Amino acid sequence: MIRKLYKLVILMAIMFILTSCVGKREIDDLAMVMGVGLDLVENKNGEEEVKVTAQIARPADARGQTGAPSGQTGEPIWSISATDKSIFGAIRKLENLSSRRIFWAHSYVIVINEDLAKNGIKDIIDFFIRNPELRMRTWVTVTPDDASELVSSLTGLEVIPGQSIEGLFKYSDITRAAPRSQMIDLHAAYLSDATQPYVARLKLETNELSNQTPEQGEMYKNVTHAGTGVFKDDKLVGTLSAKETRSLLLFVENIKSGVSIIPCAENEEDVTTFELVHEELKVIPDYKEGTPEFTLKVKTTGKLVETDCAIGFDDDQKIKELESNIEEKFKKDINKVLDKIQQEYGVDILEAGNSFNNKLPSKWKEMRVNWDDHFQDATFHVDITAEIKSGALLIEPTESNKRADE
């Protein structure tokens, strides 16, 4: 009897959970956002509002490489925007425009206009880390252009521009023109008491030729990496150029590649190109006379990839000269960036505070409250060792024998 009663209770109970799939979302009911743009705009009353632009994939026309587009719109993405006082408010307004439920989980990139970033991005960080739908590995960037224009522009080889922008980051360890800034890093840096946030900077550049009218030169815009946006707490306080970013990345990322161009010793108009294959930094913090000191030991190895100079890889003396030229140039570049970050922006985006805390935790406790002030006064000693390990395929210099005969 009791068994029968149990079976009946279980059957009755199962009825409750088999009524439907609670919270289900069908894939053809979703509008997949591939990129988000955030701009600062003024409404009719002169009040500042956030403009949210969503780059949404149009499935019928975004089939990838083998499927032919069937939507016949010619546009693989559908870009829509809405404004409101909060991001969530604007997003809800976007729902009014869309025939499908807007789905944010596949967004590759968040692009923030620099004017908005100067006002503060605390609300943006909060919104994107609070929402379970969004990825923590979404790329976060700032742009001097309109974010709405940037996310609506077709760029790169991929059908979906968001995917192309992600591709830029995928290979950014070769170009080193922008940091690989993801939402998770921005969030951590914003919460940290030792480090200030920085994000990649994107720009629209006219650099694409028309295949029909190549004689007209570059006509179309593409999204490119354009350095770094530097923040103090949540406000953008300045930017570093793509060239300056190369020195910044030494502090914050694992360097796998890079290019440096050095003038030749004999003739300064001729240059040698050095491809960096490995670079490592050891930061040694110290505390002297009331100010923090950092000794930066940089070890760079690379190879000669292009040269106008008459350098054979078997010429030890010339290679040594070249190595010392590289050291000098790198030291100059690093000191320039350090000056800019310390004196102009006054923020620690180099994770120097973290290193200081790890080595001298008791001193850190005294300094953590005003770390940015202490960071401005900190002394950096740069000690670089460059080593050219190969001349790629060549041993001898590429010199014309005719000239040798003369």
Next chain:
Amino acid sequence: MKIKITNGMYMALIINMVYAKSIGVTQGSIARDVGSDMWISTIIATVSAMLLILLTVMIIRRMPKADIFDQSKAMLGPWVGKLICLVIFIFFTLSFGPIMVTFVFHLKDFFLPEAPLFLFVFIAVLVGGFAIYFGIEVIARMALIGVFSILLLNGLLILGALEDFDVRELLPVFEFGITKPVIASRHHLADWSIVIMMCLIILPLVDNQKEWGRSSLVGVIFSFIFIVMWPILETGVLTSQVTSQYLIACMQMARSAHLGFFLHRYEMFMIAFFGISILTQIAIALLCGSVALSKLFGLKDFRPLIIPVSLIMGGYGYWVVQSHNHAMDILENSWVSLSLSITLGVVGVVWILGFFLKKKFKSEKG
């Protein structure tokens, strides 16, 4: 024939019982207290748990065929025995709060925000109640599979997180001194208290009595290995500040893991592989609660009490998870103090009284 479980199943039960909450919910609480030293607090709590579990084995060995209820009845008489039953039933009812916090918030906050709260609690007690109807052996076998799931989840997480791991985030060690990590270890020790109380009830069912102590220690050590990886990765990948912001820190960790560029987000892996652990917790809490209540009322079988116990525990669990604030308050304050008081109280009192009442064990054995 009395049901027996193997020592391997017993170890699997220990691992599953402590894993689900300890890797994320607990680590978030510890991170709020001691930042990047959360892995140190986890070690301190595990060492304390090792001592407690050895004490538990010593207690049950005095009357190897009797659980804590029968032993306290034999030692202190029927009324004190009933009091112990009631206290342990209250303990497991209270434990259903944090268990439901772990189960409900993992699913509701990250997957089904629109689904009604009732559904999660209802499914938990339905599945848990159904499992215990078939007895502990079924749950213990399920726990063995749970260990493999845990291994898979940990392996996948290591693969998905190592690329972004920064060991410097773990430094400096003992940033907040020594006392604070010791105090913060209470959160994890509260997780262990459920295991200790479970052992007081199920240890007589474990087959090889000679190996009880060794099996218990090995269970704790393996649990530690599976768990400690999480605070280390959470600190090295998310940073302790980010971990401390979240109620379910392990899901945030899973959200941040990725294998290459194409396999983002581990939330589904997380739910799939830690599911058995949390279901083991639900089932064992219901089982131990039902056994305690059946001994309180002098019933021979606990099964008639499954539905009433499910209703009481489910009702309490539902009350706890109604709001995040409420849940957090219970989880980090009242649950910790009550669970540790009850566990240390029961284990301590029974252990100490056992020295004075040795004769009663002998007469019972005889």
